[in-house]
Structures are given as structure tokens and as C-alpha cells.
Amino acid sequence: MLISGQGSNLQALIDAEGIDVACVVSSRAEAPGVERAQRAGVPVLATADEPETNAFLEQHGVELVVLAGYMRILSDGFVRRWSGRILNVHPSLLPAFPGAHAIDDAVAHGVKQTGVTVHLVDADHVRADTGPIVLQEALAVSYDQSRAELAERLHEIEHRLLPEAVRLFAAGRIEVDGRRVRISG
Ligand code: GRF
Numbered sequence: 001m002l003i004s005g006q007g008s009n010l011q012a013l014i015d016a017e018g019i020d021v022a023c024v025v026s027s028r029a030e031a032p033g034v035e036r037a038q039r040a041g042v043p044v045l046a047t048a049d050e051p052e053t054n055a056f057l058e059q060h061g062v063e064l065v066v067l068a069g070y071m072r073i074l075s076d077g078f079v080r081r082w083s084g085r086i087l088n089v090h091p092s093l094l095p096a097f098p099g100a101h102a103i104d105d106a107v108a109h110g111v112k113q114t115g116v117t118v119h120l121v122d123a124d125h126v127r128a129d130t131g132p133i134v135l136q137e138a139l140a141v142s143y144d145q146s147r148a149e150l151a152e153r154l155h156e157i158e159h160r161l162l163p164e165a166v167r168l169f170a171a172g173r174i175e176v177d178g179r180r181v182r183i184s185g
Contacts, residue, residue, distance in 0.1 A: 002070040007033020009068035012159035014040045019166055023060040025053045027072050064169050086121040089162045090129050091154045098129035115139045116157040118165040132181045134165045
């Protein structure tokens with residue numbers, strides 16, 4: 001997993017049955033997610049350097065790269081190297097509200113529905129948060145609740161959807177046809 005922050009999605013994958021988090025790369029050494037990995041005995045490297053990241057992933061026999069709150073744009077070379085094997089989780093119904101402030105942007109827009117998207121990362125990654133959508137779940141926005149409550153409800157969805165997507169990948173059930181993903185079986 002590649003992370004930069006809290007690592008609550010990392011925790012969800014660590015806790016998920018049948019999923020083996022091979023290693024973690026954090027672009028920030030002080031990210032709370034680093035400690036979560038250490039506590040779980042998962043090998044962790046703090047680096048923002050891509051060749052170093054790649055070498056670490058290879059060394060740990062990684063089959064799938066999961067981005068969860070990873071705040072760096074990956075190079076073409078990296079995305080090509082792991083083509084079809086990079087998942088990202090994002091707190092909006094993409095393609096609405098890509099980028100680092102999705103929750104605030106959706107609220108500022110006054111949307112009545114937002115949600116969570118898990119998608120494969122494609123070569124158009126220069127614009128963040130693009131690629132074939134694997135899973136999506138909507139959430140009604142109540143403007144009576146605080147921003148923190150909304151974020152918490154979105155996180156709860158993420159913590160369910162991301163392990164589900166990883167399981168689908170591991171089972172070979174994600175079939176990509178252009179922009180579309182068909183879940184087989
Ligand atoms: C999540 O909301 C994810 O969708 C977004 O960044 C956040 C990361 O949260 N890409 P965490 O570090 O997993 O707690």
C-alpha cells in the first residue's frame with residue numbers, strides 16, 4: 001500500500017481476513033499510517049522516491065498496488081510497470097470532485113449525494129483519480145450533520161469497499177473493457 005497520512009484504509013486492509021498487506025510505502029515519514037504498519041509487523045519504508053518505492057514493492061513480491069491517501073502523482077513509467085494492478089480509493093462519486101479536497105468540494109457544491117469510488121489507475125493519472133471504476137457506493141449528504149460526521153461515514157464506506165475490491169482483484173474477477181469494469185463470476 002502507498003500512503004501519506006492517517007492510514008485508516010491501511011488498517012482496514014490489515015484487519016481484513018484473507019488479505020496479506022505485503023509492505024507499505026509512506027511518502028511522509030511522520031504519517032500516522034507508518035506506526036500502524038509497524039504495529040502490525042508489516043514492512044514499511046518512508047520515501048517519496050519512486051525508484052526506491054518500486055524496488056521495495058518488487059522486493060516484497062507485491063501483486064497489487066493500493067493507493068490510499070497517497071498524495072503524490074505517479075510517473076508514466078510507474079503506472080505502466082504496474083498497469084492494471086493499481087487500485088485507488090477516493091471519497092467522491094468520480095468523475096465528480098477528483099483531487100485532494102473531494103469532500104469539501106462536494107459540500108461546497110451543495111450536492112445531495114456523494115460517495116466513495118474504488119478505481120484502477122490508468123495512464124491518464126496526470127489528472128489525479130482517473131481510471132476504470134471497480135466499485136462505487138453513494139451516500140446521501142445531510143447538511144444538518146458536521147463535515148467531520150460526513151467524512152466519518154465516507155470512511156466507513158471506504159473501509160468496506162476497498163477490501164472488497166482487493167478480494168475481487170485477488171479472485172481475478174475484475175475484467176476491464178475500455179472504461180468499463182465487469183465483475184465476473
Ligand atoms: C481517504 O479518504 C481516501 O479516499 C483518500 O485519502 C483518504 C485517506 O485516508 N484518497 P486514510 O489515510 O486511509 O485514513
